[in-house]
Amino acid sequence: xxxxxxxxxxxxxxxxxxxxxxxxxxxxxxxxxxxxxxxxxxxxxxxxxxxxxxxxxxxxxxxxxxxxxxxxxxxxxxxxxxxxxxxxxxxxxxxxxxxxxxxxxxxxxxxxxxxxxxxxxxxxxxxxxxxxxxxxxxxxxxxxxxxxxxxxxxxxxxxxxxxxxxxxxxxxxxxxxxxxxxxxxxxxxxxxxxxxx
Amino acid sequence: xxxxxxxxxxxxxxxxxxxxxxxxxxxxxxxxxxxxxxxxxxxxxxxxxxxxxxxxxxxxxxxxxxxxxxxxxxxxxxxxxxxxxxxxxxxxxxxxxxxxxxxxxxxxxxxxxxxxxxxxxxxxxxxxxxxxxxxxxxxxxxxxxxxxxxxxxxxx
Numbered sequence: 434x435x436x437x438x439x440x441x442x443x444x445x446x447x448x449x450x451x452x453x454x455x456x457x458x459x460x461x462x463x464x465x466x467x468x469x470x471x472x473x474x475x476x477x478x479x480x481x482x483x484x485x486x487x488x489x490x491x492x493x494x495x496x497x498x499x500x501x502x503x504x505x506x507x508x509x510x511x512x513x514x515x516x517x518x519x520x521x522x523x524x525x526x527x528x529x530x531x532x533x534x535x536x537x538x539x540x541x542x543x544x545x546x547x548x549x550x551x552x553x554x555x556x557x558x559x560x561x562x563x564x565x566x567x568x569x570x571x572x573x574x575x576x577x578x579x580x581x582x583x584x585x586x587x588x589x590x591x592x593x594x595x596x597x598x599x600x601x602x603x604x605x606x607x608x609x610x611x612x613x614x615x616x617x618x619x620x621x622x623x624x625x626x627x628x629x630x
Numbered sequence: 631x632x633x634x635x636x637x638x639x640x641x642x643x644x645x646x647x648x649x650x651x652x653x654x655x656x657x658x659x660x661x662x663x664x665x666x667x668x669x670x671x672x673x674x675x676x677x678x679x680x681x682x683x684x685x686x687x688x689x690x691x692x693x694x695x696x697x698x699x700x701x702x703x704x705x706x707x708x709x710x711x712x713x714x715x716x717x718x719x720x721x722x723x724x725x726x727x728x729x730x731x732x733x734x735x736x737x738x739x740x741x742x743x744x745x746x747x748x749x750x751x752x753x754x755x756x757x758x759x760x761x762x763x764x765x766x767x768x769x770x771x772x773x774x775x776x777x778x779x780x781x782x783x784x785x786x
Contacts, residue, residue, distance in 0.1 A: 469749055472778045473775070571752050572755065578778065
C-alpha cells in the first residue's frame with residue numbers, strides 16, 4: 434500500500450458534478466429565452482389591378498367603424514369613446530346579445546366537432562373596421578388593436594367555456610379550430626385616411 | 631492503518647480544484663440558455679409599445695424583422711432624428727421592402743414560405759404614416775402575416 438503523504442483526507446468531490454447538474458437543470462427550467470411577443474395580424478392581400486374590383490357591400494349594421502384621430506381620440510360606432518370602454522363596445526357589437534336590429538346579424542353555421550358531432554352556432558357577421566390618420570401615434574394604435582383583440586379573446590373564452598368547459602387557451606388544436614370558426618377575428622385595417630386641410 | 635497515523639499534524643490541505651471545471655461549465659450553460667444570439671446590429675432605437683394580449687412568435691427561423699425608430703446617437707449626426715426604417719444592416723426606405731421580402735423568402739424552404747412572418751418592431755412614438763407605408767409595401771410583397779411587436783404587460 435502506497436503511503437499517503439497528506440495529513441488530512443481529501444474531501445470527496447465526486448458529488449460536485451451532481452450538484453452542478455442540479456443547478457444547471459434548475460436554470461434550464463427557471464429561465465426562458467428572450468422570446469419576441471406581439472399582436473399577430475393578417476393583412477388583406479393587395480387587390481389585383483387587372484381585375485375590376487367589385488365593391489364588397491357590407492350592410493351598415495354589420496360594420497363597426499373605429500376611427501383613431503391624430504390626437505389620440507377614438508370614435509367608435511359614431512360616437513366618441515374612451516379607450517377603456519372600447520373592449521365592451523366591441524364585445525357588445527360582436528355578440529349582439531339582445532338581437533338588436535342595429536347590431537350585426539348572425540348566420541347559423543354548422544361546425545364539425547372533433548368527436549364527429551355537428552354543432553350549430555350563430556356566427557356573427559360583424560366586421561370591425563379600424564381606421565387611422567397618418568399622424569396617429571403607433572402606441573395609441575397598438576392600444577386600440579390590443580383592446581379589440583381582448584374583446585375577441587374574451588368572447589372566445591366565453592364560448593369555449595360554455596362549449597368545452599375550458600378556457601380558449603387550454604383547448605387542444607382541434608377544439609381551438611372550432612372556436613376560431615365560431616368567433617372569427619374580423620378586424621379590417623384600412624389604409625390611413627388622407628387628411629386634407 | 632498507516633494512512634491514519636499522522637493525524638495529529640494541523641497544517642491545512644490545499645483546496646481541491648477538481649470541481650472548478652464543473653463550476654465554469656455551469657456558468658457557461660447558464661449564459662447559453664439565458665441569452666439569445668444577436669444576429670444584427672441595431673441602428674435605430676425603439677421602445678416597444680405595451681399590450682396585454684400578445685402572442686409569442688414561434689419558430690424564429692420563419693421570422694424576419696423590420697425595425698422602425700429614431701437613429702442611434704452615433705448615427706444621428708449623419709442621419710438626423712427623423713424615424714427611419716432598418717432592414718438587415720442598413721437604413722432603407724419603404725420602397726426597398728419588396729426586395730427585402732423577396733430576399734428573405736428565398737432563404738426559406740419552399741414548404742415554409744407561406745408561413746413566413748414579418749415582425750414589425752416600431753417605436754411607440756412613431757407616427758402611423760411610416761408604419762402604414764410599410765404595411766402597404768408588405769401587402770404588395772404578399773407578406774401578409776405580420777406581428778406588431780409589443781412588450782407584455784399585465785394591465786394598463
